[in-house]
Amino acid sequence: ERPHSAATALRKPRSGKFIPNTVFAYGTLFPASLVVFLFRLLFSCLSLSEIMLSFRHVVSGARAHLRPCAAAAAARRAGAARSTSFVANDLEPLTDDQREFYNVAVDFAQNEMLPHAEKWDEEEYFPVDTMRKAAELGFAGIYVGEEYGGSGLTRTDATLIFEGLATSCTSTTAYISIHNMCAWMIDTFGNDEQRAQWLPDLCAMNKLASYCLTEPNSGSDAASLKTKAVRSGDEYVLNGSKMFISGAGTSDVYLVMARSGDDDTAGSISCFAVPKDAPGLKFGKKEKKLGWNTQPTRAVFFEDCRIPAANVIGNLGQGFKIAMAGLDGGRLNIGACSLGAAAASLDAAVEYTKGRKQFGKPLSAFQASQFKIADMATKLHSSRLMLRSAASALDQKSPNATMLCAMAKKLATDQGFAICNDALQLHGGYGYLKDYPIQRYLRDVRVHQILEGTNEIMNVIVSRRVLDG
Numbered sequence: 135e136r137p138h139s140a141a142t143a144l145r146k147p148r149s150g151k152f153i154p155n156t157v158f159a160y161g162t163l164f165p166a167s168l169v170v171f172l173f174r175l176l177f178s179c180l181s182l183s184e185i186m187l188s189f190r191h192v193v194s195g196a197r198a199h200l201r202p203c204a205a206a207a208a209a210r211r212a213g214a215a216r217s218t219s220f221v222a223n224d225l226e227p228l229t230d231d232q233r234e235f236y237n238v239a240v241d242f243a244q245n246e247m248l249p250h251a252e253k254w255d256e257e258e259y260f261p262v263d264t265m266r267k268a269a270e271l272g273f274a275g276i277y278v279g280e281e282y283g284g285s286g287l288t289r290t291d292a293t294l295i296f297e298g299l300a301t302s303c304t305s306t307t308a309y310i311s312i313h314n315m316c317a318w319m320i321d322t323f324g325n326d327e328q329r330a331q332w333l334p335d336l337c338a339m340n341k342l343a344s345y346c347l348t349e350p351n352s353g354s355d356a357a358s359l360k361t362k363a364v365r366s367g368d369e370y371v372l373n374g375s376k377m378f379i380s381g382a383g384t385s386d387v388y389l390v391m392a393r394s395g396d397d398d399t400a401g402s403i404s405c406f407a408v409p410k411d412a413p414g415l416k417f418g419k420k421e422k423k424l425g426w427n428t429q430p431t432r433a434v435f436f437e438d439c440r441i442p443a444a445n446v447i448g449n450l451g452q453g454f455k456i457a458m459a460g461l462d463g464g465r466l467n468i469g470a471c472s473l474g475a476a477a478a479s480l481d482a483a484v485e486y487t488k489g490r491k492q493f494g495k496p497l498s499a500f501q502a503s504q505f506k507i508a509d510m511a512t513k514l515h516s517s518r519l520m521l522r523s524a525a526s527a528l529d530q531k532s533p534n535a536t537m538l539c540a541m542a543k544k545l546a547t548d549q550g551f552a553i554c555n556d557a558l559q560l561h562g563g564y565g566y567l568k569d570y571p572i573q574r575y576l577r578d579v580r581v582h583q584i585l586e587g588t589n590e591i592m593n594v595i596v597s598r599r600v601l602d603g
Contacts, residue, residue, distance in 0.1 A: 220477040220478075221477045226519070235287070237298070239271075243300075246268070259428060262342070265313075269337065270338075274338065275318075275321075276314050278317050278318055278337055282330065282334055289528045289529050290522055297474040300474025300478075301474040301475070301478040304578040305427060305429055312464070313343050315464045315467065316460075318463065320407070323405070323447050324407075324448070327444070328444075328447065332387060343385055344385040344389070346376040348376060349361060349374070349376055353588075354590075360374055363393065369442060370394070372438075376390065378585075382432035383430055387407055389408075391404075394450050394453075403451070412441050416434075417432045418432045420432055464586045466524060466525050466528065466539055469543045469546030470546070471582065472550025473518060473521065475550060475554055475579045476513075476549070482557060482561075482572060483560045486560065486564075487560055503560060506560065509556070513553055514549070517545050517549045520542045521545075523538065536599070540596050544592040544596075550582065551576070554572065554579055557575075
């Protein structure tokens with residue numbers, strides 16, 4: 135049975151309208167219509183149409199039930215002395231469904247992640263059990279189709295969910311976002327057999343996934359990768375290495391970009407699903423990092439690594455396209471993680487400056503503090519709007535989506551780090567202490583300006599589109 139604290143799942147009924155389907159909403163019982171529905175299902179002979187009619191009645195009750203829960207949670211968060219909470223995200227115009235998704239993510243993070251985040255960071259602990267609880271809410275296959283266990287939501291919905299989770303533990307949320315990207319790649323480019331093989335376990339996080347593109351000598355120049363895949367009968371044999379792989383050594387499946395053709399062009403790169411138990415797959419030491427300590431990072435080595443030929447994802451030569459398509463969404467996700475950390479840091483800074491007194495009055499009474507907080511709030515709100523705009527463009531398959539995702543990633547990660555840094559400055563010496571969470575947010579978001587394509591590469595993508603059309 136699902137624990138009460140993680141039993142709000144996101145589902146899509148046949149009507150096509152996304153709504154939360156609640157069995158327990160953090161300890162509050164589901165409407166009695168569920169009991170009636172289950173009793174009729176178990177002890178009566180119902181036609182399919184009768185079953186669906188009853189189910190729609192249950193779902194309708196779920197929506198009515200969850201909204202007061204979400205509203206109560208928002209009220210709790212707004213109950214502090216300040217009138218505006220940036221974690222509560224009161225300023226952004228969201229639909230009712232989007233606000234529910236965001237609130238559920240924030241509530242889960244505050245209950246299941248925040249109480250442990252400091253310890254996870256210090257002990258470099260990978261909280262797999264907590265991530266599986268998040269998967270019970272539908273957070274492991276957010277934009278994967280429902281047929282294989284996904285939530286079937288939009289990229290815009292995903293940015294809200296990742297931002298909400300990142301308000302408590304940015305590092306863990308970032309790994310969940312990478313896992314989602316891998317699951318989406320299999321769902322979008324894989325065949326039916328591959329979807330059936332991998333997606334149910336990935337969407338439940340019974341199995342974890344890692345994305346393998348970067349190599350020791352191919353970072354920003356990703357198309358120059360050297361890992362080789364050679365056909366041998368019914369298998370492919372991989373040789374090469376990957377660097378900076380999140381989840382490496384723990385993940386169960388690795389989506390690997392390797393060169394299957396004879397030339398050095400992007401068109402000779404293919405995508406392979408490599409299971410953890412594949413012979414010849416090895417891992418380097420666990421890296422010691424400035425941040426992102428709640429997820430392991432290792433090098434991955436392929437030494438005559440043999441996998442079934444059936445593990446090619448998509449068509450041969452399509453791997454670079456698959457990798458770049460994954461990164462469009464990945465850039466949105468990592469930008470959302472930055473904004474979640476920034477919102478939490480800004481809330482902490484506002485609260486601190488109201489309580490900390492110097493020269494006989496609170497820091498919040500000084501214009502220097504007021505202007506800095508105003509700048510932080512403006513950066514956060516504008517970054518949210520840019521991120522949601524880019525996510526909408528990706529949902530709509532706009533020809534400008536790649537450029538907008540690059541813009542949003544650069545803006546959100548640059549401004550997210552700046553907000554965390556300014557929040558630390560407002561805390562003074564206390565912000566530098568590990569007794570306060572600001573330094574953890576700061577350390578975790580710094581890498582967001584580097585991964586998923588450095589922000590300098592984001593400038594390259596934008597300028598090419600602007601200048602070349």
